[in-house]
Amino acid sequence: MSLKLGVPSKGRLMEKTFEWFAERGVQMARTGAAREYAGTVEGVEGVELVLLSASEIPRELAAGRIHLGVTGSDLVRETLADWPSQVWELLPMGFGHADLIIAVPKVWVDVDTLDDLDAVAAAFRAEHGFRLRIATKYHRLVRDYLRAHGVADYQLVDSQGATEGTIRNLTAEAVADITSTGETLRANHLKILRDAPVHCSQATLFAARAADWSGTTPAMRALAAQLGVAVPEGLTGV
């Protein structure tokens, strides 16, 4: 059986992934028409390329439909419950850096840290009769982070896009979102809390615990040697 490797199907993340593998002697290319999601791999035998949306790769890994996958470490942590029980984190790849942060209006001159945010949440609830709203699409990561830091009296509201705009639209008081340069935040009159980010994300190579690894031994060993990663111990059949 061939070893299925899932990689992002478009954009900078795809280009960077192709470059990263090429630097290690594995050439990837999309084939056929521009809109057709098919690809080839050269430089290592028995590896099949599967082009997928980066956000679908965690689920495909969890289901074991691909053996290996490249996606953001944030997406794996957000999408998969108890992620270490579902995937092995093989190698951070050093690109696609972005931080998941919590931001509040710049005019909140009384707020620098989570300690302040927690105090403001209590006062806000007393004043307005509902819990301070934090808009995000990273519900699991943000909730775990706030629970670990003992922040109370907040609620998460779902925002799948244009999250920074929710504060101006009065549908949230704070946001938790991915940022790399912070430009969008500044343009929306927001500032980042001073504490460590919720998560520092980067493109990462994962392996699926649920995949059927039988017959993939030669391909996995050859690929691992070329990429310079160790084959996880629990990986059966390799």
Added chain:
Amino acid sequence: MTGAEALAATLLTEMQAAGAVPVAADILQPAETLLDLYGEDIRARAYVTHDPVLGEMMLRPDFTVPVVQAHMRGGAEPARYCYAGPVFRKQDGRRAREYLQVGYELFARDDPARADAEVFALFSRLLEGKELRPVTGDIGILKAAVSGLETSIARKSALMRHIWHPKRFRALLERMGGQGPLAEARAELVSNLRAARAEALIAEAGQMVGLRSADEIGARIATLLRDAEAPPIPREQVQAVERLLSLAAPARAALGGMRAQGWAALAPALAPALDRLEARLEALDAAGIDTAHLPFEASFGRITMEYYDGFVFGFLPAREDLPPVATGGRYDALTAVLGQGQAIPAVGGVIRPALLEALT
């Protein structure tokens, strides 16, 4: 009928024999009430679903809330209720998501010590002969210790709010004692806020966005500046609270120890709470519990049972990776929150029959 169901039926019969009226509760509960009580964390623990008309609903994570609500709508006093049925909790790994709970709740205005003892003695009898370690605690003593600190009301209420979040509580206490990284961050913030008047600082920061108004920001700035003038909580008091949090001893010895400790200015505030503990131990003795050997841990109940505010107890299996077979405690404040102005002292507990069955 499974073994656990049969065991649940037996336990329920015993509770009825002890004077409890069996009650039922809907499996689908309005999410809003539970979210307001427990905060966002409950979403990580309870299953949320959506009704097209009623909005967000939760599969009941426990019976306490609906039973209290039913009682507040017009129960007689004093009242004893019992129930049995499945509850639903999200879990990691292989732990059961749906499991039976059998519970007993007592609402009574008189003699809280005797009510506490009645519930604990009943659970103790129902679980007799099983290899379980009983543990007791008292959130009321922690609250009394906080109220006895020599510091502002604002600081005390911040600590009270986080009594159930041990990590945050410790960090706050440290900051209020003038120590640690939070104190440094706070000092920097305050020095920035002293640089100009609140209105000027806010105007300088840029455009006003969001629901939180300039008045609210100004009010917190005033609070922060006032707080910065207040002296730190005396070192010996911070240490006394930390010693209290780590106290674990047989109940009688724990009481004696807490009375004997030279806990500086905490002592007068602690005295009434310790009197209540003593009255409870008397009542437990009278109910046939050996309080000379009953384990007492001052921090017990601070994480898993957020709404308990007085006596707390658990019956734990020998294996530490297994959840408690039974838990319970006093939750007077919860009845006030759910009762919209009314309140009644309440104490109760639950048993998980499937875990109990696995022991035998």
